[in-house]
Amino acid sequence: MIGSRVPLVLLCLLFLFASLEMRSVMGEESCERYSGTWRGWCFNSDHCNSQCRSQEEALGGACQALACVCYYCG
DSSP: OHHHHHHHHHHHHHHHHHHHHHHHHHOTTSSEEEOSSOOSOOOOHHHHHHHHHHHSOOSEEEEETTEEEEEOOO
């Protein structure tokens, strides 16, 4: 019975850590946010940086895990 709960507990822990990571990237208190104007996967950080600066008034941006993330703190 206990052995059958181990995969469920591990899955719950995985979701917990994933949600904490997303909150650190997307949180309002964070200096980083996913781009609101970027569409599709991000492969070129130079393009992401340019778009964050020109369209989102960010200090810069870069590709992280195939997503364009903009930086707002110095």
